[in-house]
Amino acid sequence: MNSLWGQPLPQSFYEKDTEDLAYALLGVVLAHQTPEGLTAGRIVEVEMYRGSLDRAAHSYSGVATKRTRVMFGPPGHAYVYFIYGMHYCLNVVSAPEGKGEAILVRALEPLVGLDIMARRRNMALFNPSFSKDSQRLTNGPAKLAQALGINSRQYGWPLFESPLSLHQIEDPVSKTKIARGPRINVSYAKEAADFDWRFWIRDNPFVSRG
DNA sequence: TGATCGATGCTCT
DNA sequence: GAGCATCGATCAA
Numbered sequence: 001m002n003s004l005w006g007q008p009l010p011q012s013f014y015e016k017d018t019e020d021l022a023y024a025l026l027g028v029v030l031a032h033q034t035p036e037g038l039t040a041g042r043i044v045e046v047e048m049y050r051g052s053l054d055r056a057a058h059s060y061s062g063v064a065t066k067r068t069r070v071m072f073g074p075p076g077h078a079y080v081y082f083i084y085g086m087h088y089c090l091n092v093v094s095a096p097e098g099k100g101e102a103i104l105v106r107a108l109e110p111l112v113g114l115d116i117m118a119r120r121r122n123m124a125l126f127n128p129s130f131s132k133d134s135q136r137l138t139n140g141p142a143k144l145a146q147a148l149g150i151n152s153r154q155y156g157w158p159l160f161e162s163p164l165s166l167h168q169i170e171d172p173v174s175k176t177k178i179a180r181g182p183r184i185n186v187s188y189a190k191e192a193a194d195f196d197w198r199f200w201i202r203d204n205p206f207v208s209r210g
Numbered sequence: 211t212g213a214t215c216g217a218t219g220c221t222c223t
Numbered sequence: 224g225a226g227c228a229t230c231g232a233t234c235a236a
Contacts, residue, residue, distance in 0.1 A: 047228070049228075056228070057228090058221095058228080061222095065221080065222080066221090067220085067221065067222090081220090081221095081228080082219075082220060082221090083219095083220085083227060083228070083229065084217080084218070084219085084220095084227060084229050084230080085217065085218025085219040085220070085227090085229095086217070086218055086219075086229080086230080087218095087229050087230070089228065089229085091228085104228055106228085140229070140230070141228070141229075142228095142229050142230065143229085143230075183228070184228070184229095185227085185228060185229075186228065188226085188227085189228095
């Protein structure tokens with residue numbers, strides 16, 4: 001737990017419809033306390049995945065497997081998966097329990113521990129005063145996982161009581177400042193490929209694709 | 211600035 | 224055995 005922002009958001013925060021939670025997550029701080037130090041960033045882009053409604057979701061079959069087990073569990077837990085042989089991605093499990101719905105965190109605006117993030121990302125020449133470099137730290141789901149030190153060890157962690165936590169440090173982002181559109185790299189998912197289930201803070205330079 | 215493509219290994223069929 | 228909720232290097236313009 002870290003003392004910078006006090007208590008993390010309680011489990012009740014996650015007990016809402018998945019689309020409402022996707023909106024609510026924008027502007028929230030994701031923090032990870034490790035022996036290396038604290039790294040944290042503001043969520044600026046997410047995608048939602050909706051179980052058996054959604055051909056693109058890992059939980060589409062409706063059957064919990066070893067990989068997807070936490071997606072079907074109670075909300076507020078971390079669903080971390082391994083992809084393309086080398087990358088990890090972080091999802092926030094949402095309600096209702098049993099549906100297999102979750103929200104992929106696609107981009108952060110880095111706030112704390114940028115030096116640690118740069119080291120983990122092998123950006124040796126990182127210069128915090130050069131904004132183009134700081135944008136490259138966390139503007140993609142696998143990038144932010146690497147920058148925050150997230151991998152299979154964090155699978156299933158409760159985000160309301162673990163070293164990986166979410167914090168509300170500002171008023172919720174107004175819907176008028178939020179853009180939405182189709183998700184990235186799900187063209188195989190037939191009708192679900194066209195769903196506007198990606199949400200991002202409009203004009204924010206840290207999103208993966210504006 | 212944008213398109214293309216290889217790396218790399220787990221998951222599910 | 225095929226495919227993948229990605230990234231970064233490379234090449235063309």
